[in-house]
Amino acid sequence: MPSIKDVADLAGVGVGTVSRVINNHPNVKPETREKVNAAIKQLNYVPNEVARNFKMQKSKMVALLLPSIWHPFFSELAYYIEDGLDKEGFKLMLCNSGGRPDKELYYLDMLNQNKVAGIIGITYNDVEDNVSTDIPIISIDRHFGKKITCVTSDNYTGGRIALKELVKAGAKKAAYLGIHSSAYSEVRLRKTGFIDEAGAQGIEYIIYEEHDETFSDDKYFGDFFKIKEHQDVDGVFANTDILAAKYIAAAKQHGLRIPEDVKVIGYDGIQDNKLFRPILSTIRQPVEEMARMSVRLLLRKIEGKTLEQDIYRLPVMYREGETTSCSVFLSL
Amino acid sequence: MPSIKDVADLAGVGVGTVSRVINNHPNVKPETREKVNAAIKQLNYVPNEVARNFKMQKSKMVALLLPSIWHPFFSELAYYIEDGLDKEGFKLMLCNSGGRPDKELYYLDMLNQNKVAGIIGITYNDVEDNVSTDIPIISIDRHFGKKITCVTSDNYTGGRIALKELVKAGAKKAAYLGIHSSAYSEVRLRKTGFIDEAGAQGIEYIIYEEHDETFSDDKYFGDFFKIKEHQDVDGVFANTDILAAKYIAAAKQHGLRIPEDVKVIGYDGIQDNKLFRPILSTIRQPVEEMARMSVRLLLRKIEGKTLEQDIYRLPVMYREGETTSCSVFLSL
Numbered sequence: 191m192p193s194i195k196d197v198a199d200l201a202g203v204g205v206g207t208v209s210r211v212i213n214n215h216p217n218v219k220p221e222t223r224e225k226v227n228a229a230i231k232q233l234n235y236v237p238n239e240v241a242r243n244f245k246m247q248k249s250k251m252v253a254l255l256l257p258s259i260w261h262p263f264f265s266e267l268a269y270y271i272e273d274g275l276d277k278e279g280f281k282l283m284l285c286n287s288g289g290r291p292d293k294e295l296y297y298l299d300m301l302n303q304n305k306v307a308g309i310i311g312i313t314y315n316d317v318e319d320n321v322s323t324d325i326p327i328i329s330i331d332r333h334f335g336k337k338i339t340c341v342t343s344d345n346y347t348g349g350r351i352a353l354k355e356l357v358k359a360g361a362k363k364a365a366y367l368g369i370h371s372s373a374y375s376e377v378r379l380r381k382t383g384f385i386d387e388a389g390a391q392g393i394e395y396i397i398y399e400e401h402d403e404t405f406s407d408d409k410y411f412g413d414f415f416k417i418k419e420h421q422d423v424d425g426v427f428a429n430t431d432i433l434a435a436k437y438i439a440a441a442k443q444h445g446l447r448i449p450e451d452v453k454v455i456g457y458d459g460i461q462d463n464k465l466f467r468p469i470l471s472t473i474r475q476p477v478e479e480m481a482r483m484s485v486r487l488l489l490r491k492i493e494g495k496t497l498e499q500d501i502y503r504l505p506v507m508y509r510e511g512e513t514t515s516c517s518v519f520l521s522l
Numbered sequence: 523m524p525s526i527k528d529v530a531d532l533a534g535v536g537v538g539t540v541s542r543v544i545n546n547h548p549n550v551k552p553e554t555r556e557k558v559n560a561a562i563k564q565l566n567y568v569p570n571e572v573a574r575n576f577k578m579q580k581s582k583m584v585a586l587l588l589p590s591i592w593h594p595f596f597s598e599l600a601y602y603i604e605d606g607l608d609k610e611g612f613k614l615m616l617c618n619s620g621g622r623p624d625k626e627l628y629y630l631d632m633l634n635q636n637k638v639a640g641i642i643g644i645t646y647n648d649v650e651d652n653v654s655t656d657i658p659i660i661s662i663d664r665h666f667g668k669k670i671t672c673v674t675s676d677n678y679t680g681g682r683i684a685l686k687e688l689v690k691a692g693a694k695k696a697a698y699l700g701i702h703s704s705a706y707s708e709v710r711l712r713k714t715g716f717i718d719e720a721g722a723q724g725i726e727y728i729i730y731e732e733h734d735e736t737f738s739d740d741k742y743f744g745d746f747f748k749i750k751e752h753q754d755v756d757g758v759f760a761n762t763d764i765l766a767a768k769y770i771a772a773a774k775q776h777g778l779r780i781p782e783d784v785k786v787i788g789y790d791g792i793q794d795n796k797l798f799r800p801i802l803s804t805i806r807q808p809v810e811e812m813a814r815m816s817v818r819l820l821l822r823k824i825e826g827k828t829l830e831q832d833i834y835r836l837p838v839m840y841r842e843g844e845t846t847s848c849s850v851f852l853s854l
Contacts, residue, residue, distance in 0.1 A: 251615070258601060260794075265597035269590060272618050276625070283583075284616040291607070435797035463769035466798035481771050 192233040201229040214493040215304065216326060228477045251281045252357045252488065253297045255311030257288035262460040263477070264312075267330070269480030271310060279488055280307065291315045301325065313338075314373055326491035328484045332375045333501055339491070340501045341484045342376040348473040349383025350508040352427040352455045355471070356392055359453040359514040361425025364388060366398040367414075367437055368429040369405050376501075380429050380457060380473075396423060410438035424452050431456035431470055438468060438513065454513040461511075469511035524565040533561040548658065548826040550593055579626070583613050585629045586642030589620035594792040596644075599662070602813030603642060605806065609824055614641065623647045634655065641822045645670075658823040660685060662818045664707045665833055671823070672833045673816045674708040680805040680838040681715025684759040684787045687721055687803070691785040691846040693757025696720060697728040699746075700761040703738050708833075710806075712761050712789060728755060743772035749848065754782050763788035763802055770800060770845065786845040793843075801843035807838045 198205045203222060210218050211226040218226075224486075229235070252275055254262045272282045283306060287293045291314050305320045308326030313334075333340040350413065356364050370377075381397065388395040396419065400410055409442045414420055428434035434456030438448050446452050448468065459474030484501055490497060530537045535554060542550050543558040545701050550558075561567070588596045604614045615638060619625045619692045623646050632638045645666075657669065660812030665672040681698075702709075713729065720727040728751065732742055746752055760766035767790030769800055770780050778784050780800065791806030815834055822829060 254616075259591065259597050259604065260596065260601040262597075265591050265594075265600075268597075268616065269592040270619060272591065276617075282616045284586075284600065284604055284614045286601060286608075433798070439797055461798075463767075465764070465771055466793075466800070468531055470800070473790075 192235045194235070196224070196233055197226065197229045197235050201225045210304075213317075216491065235415060247446055250279060251306045252311045253283045253300065253306045253311070255285050255287040255294055255297060255309060255313060257312060258286050259284060260286075260387075262474070263458050266460075266462070266477045267481050270478045271485060274482050275492060276486035278485070280489075285311075286521075287311065287314070298451055301327070307492050310484050310488055324349045326488055328488045328491075329376055329482060330480065334374075336500050339487055339497055339499070340376065341480055341487065342501065342503055343475040343480065343506050344388075344503045345376050345379035345506075346383040348457060349380040349427070350387040351383075351506070351508050352382045352388035352457070352473055353391065353393070355455060355510075355514065356425035356427060356453050356510055357393055359425070359449065361393075361453050363394045363423050364425035364427065365398055365420065365423045366427050366429070367433055367497060368397075368399040369402050369410075369433060370399055370400045376503075377429065380427075385425055396420065407436055407440075411437065415440070415444050426452055426454045428454065430455050431458040431472055434470055434472070434513070435468070449512070449514050449516060453515075455508075456513075459509055468513050471511040471514040472509050474507045474509045476506065479504050524552075524567045526567070528565055529558065529561045529567050530695065532565060533557045537592070541573055542636075546826060548823065550636040582611060583615055583619060583638045585615045585632065585638045585641045585643070586845070587617050587619040587626055587629060587641060587645060589644060590618050591616060592618075594836060595790050595807070598792075598794070598809045599813050602810045603817060606814050606817035610817070612821075617643075619643065619646070633659070639824050642816050642820055658766040658820055660820045660823075662812065662816060663709055664705060666706075668832050671829055672708065673812055673819065673821055674833065675812065675838050676835045677708050677711035677838075678718075679790060681714075681717075681759070682719040683838070683840050684789070684805055685716045685719035685723065685725070685727075687787060687840055687846065688757035688759060688785050689725055691757070691781065693725075693785050695726045695755050696757035696759065697730055697752065697755045698759050698761070699765055700729075700731040701734050701742075701776040702731055703734045703800075708835075709761065716759055728752065739768055739772075739818075743769065745774050747772070755830070758786045759840055760786065760788050763790040763792045763804055766802055766804070766845070767800070779847050781848060786848075788845075791841055800845050802842050803843040803846040806839045806841045811836050 194205055194208050201208065203226060207218065207222060208226050211223050254271055256268065259268055268284065270348055275282050276349060278377060294315055295311055297306065297309055301309055308328070310328045310330070312330050313332060327338045329338045329340045331342050333342070339357045353364060366381055368381060385395065398414055426434070426437055428437050434454050435476055438454055441448060441452055448454055452470065453505070455471040455477070456470045459472050461469060483504065486504065487497055525540040526537055526540050528542045533540065535558060539550065539554060540558050543555050584601055586600060588600065591597055591600055600616065607614050617625055617629060626645055626647050629638065629641055633641055640660070642660045642662070644662050645664060658749055659670045659697050660672050663673045663674050665674070685696055698713055700713060717727065717729070730746055758766070758769055766786050768785055773780060780786055786803065788802045791804050793801060815836065818831060819834065
C-alpha cells in the first residue's frame, strides 16, 4: 500500500504539503494541489483515516480575539459566534486580546501552524502584510485591505439615522461625541454619516473626539461642558451606548434634563432588557447576524473558497428608548 | 539512541502511558509512574522534544463550560479565567453549555482523550461517576462529591447578611425570592442562610420559589402579588440581581415604591458602573477571586496534586445601592 511519503515523492513536494491538500487547507497553490491530486490518483493512495482525523481535529478550532469578553457587546457577539461554530462542529478558543498585539500575533502563528483553522476578531495589528490571500481571518469593524474580510454594521447609515432622529426629536444643534483609536476602524464612518446628514439637513453641528489612549471620563466631559459653543447643544449622538450613558450622567450633574434639554442617541444596543434606566435611544447593531455572517464567511474561507466582497456591511436599526422623547416610556 | 517504544517495552506498559508519565499527566498510577521513570533512567532515554512539545501543546487547553457567556456574571468570570490561564500559558476553549448536557459530556470525553488538560465550569450532569479521583475538573457553584472540586462564594453567609441588612434598613417582614433548578447547587445555601438569620432575629419571613423550567416573569410575579400574606412584605432578598431588578419593575407596577415601601437586596454584583439605575443593594460575589482560585486549583490538579478541600468558599461582601436606603444616592 502506498504511503503519504510515496505521494510526496511522486509529486515532488513535502509530506506536509500532501497533508494540506488532503485536508483542504487553503494555503496551497492551485498547481501544487493539482500535482498532488494527480499523484494520489496514480498511486491509488488512501489516506490513513486515523491520522487524517487527527489532523482535521486539530483544525476544528477557531480563535476569537476580542478586546474584552466582559463588555456586553462582545459577550453577545461571542455567544452567537460560539453557537454558530458549534452547529458546524467547530470549537471556539477565546482570547481577550485587548491592548496586547503579541497575543494576536501568537494566534496568527497558530494559524500558520495549522493549529487553529481560522480567526474571527477585532484585530489591532495590521497583519495584512504577514498573511497570504484567502487566509481564514474575519475581522469585525476593522478593515485592513483585500486579504482580510471585514464584517461590520452599516456605520455610515447609522450615523445618518442618528442625526435624522435627533432632528426629528427637536434638536437644533447636534454634537457627535466619540472616542477614537489610531487603528483604522469602520466605526469612524458613524461620524462621516452624521456629518453628511447634518449637511443635508442644514443643521449646525459639533464634532468632539478624544483619543482612547488619553481618555478619562472626568477630563472628557469636564472639557466638553467648559467650551462656550457647546452650551446650546440640544442633541447628542455618542458613538457607543456606554459613552451615551456617561454623557447623560455628566449632563445631569450640569443640571441638564434628558430628553427635555438634550436628546441623546447611542450606538450598539447593549440593553437587552428594560430593567435598568435610562433606556437609551440607540442605533442597534445586528449582533446575531454579524456573528453568524462571520462564521459563515470564515468557514467558506477555510474550505478554500474566495469571497465576493472585501467588506460585508449589515443594516442597522433605530431603536427608540426614553432619551429622545418624553412620552414613550411614561407608561412604564 | 533508545526510543519511547524501548522505554514502554522495558517498563511493560504502552507507549501512551510513557507519554503520560513524561508529560506529567495525572491519570497514571504511582506504581506505573515509578516503573516508567526507572526504565527512562536505565535506558538514558531523552524524549524527542518536538514530539513532546506537540503533546504538551495539545494539553495546554482548558475548556470553560458556562450556561451562557452573554450573562454579565459569566462574562466577568470568563474574563478573569482567561486572564489567569493566559498568565500560565494555557488557552481557553469556550462552550455555552446551557441546557445541553451532551455538550458537557463531549468535553469530558476530550478530557479523557487528553485533548483538553482540564475543565472549569458550571456543570449540569452528575459526571462524578464517570471520572476518576483527581481528574482536573473545577466546578463553580455546583458540588457533586469528593472528586470534583467546587469553588463558590459563601452563599450561606450571603443569605444571612442579606436578611440582616434588610432588617437594619427597617424591614419587618422579609421574603426570599428564588428560582431553583433540579441539580443540586451551592446557590441553595442563600436560602438556608436567609432562613437561619430570620430565625436568629425572630423576624417573620416568606419563601417564594419556582422551578427554572417552568419560570416565566409574568406568572411568577403575578402569582406573588396575588397571595394575601405577601401584601405586607417590606423586605425582599432575590437570589440574583436580575431577579431583584425584575421584582422592582413588577413592584412599581403594583404601586410600590422602592426603597420607601419595600427594601430590596440582590445577589451577584453584576453592575460594574453607576450609569444605569436602580443601583441595586446586593451581595457581591468575589468574581475575580473565584476565577483565579479556579485556575489555581485546576492547575494543581493538572500537575497531579491532591487538593486539601472538596469545596472552596470565598467570602462575599454587602454592597449598598439605592434599593435599601433613600439617602445614599441623593447626591448623584
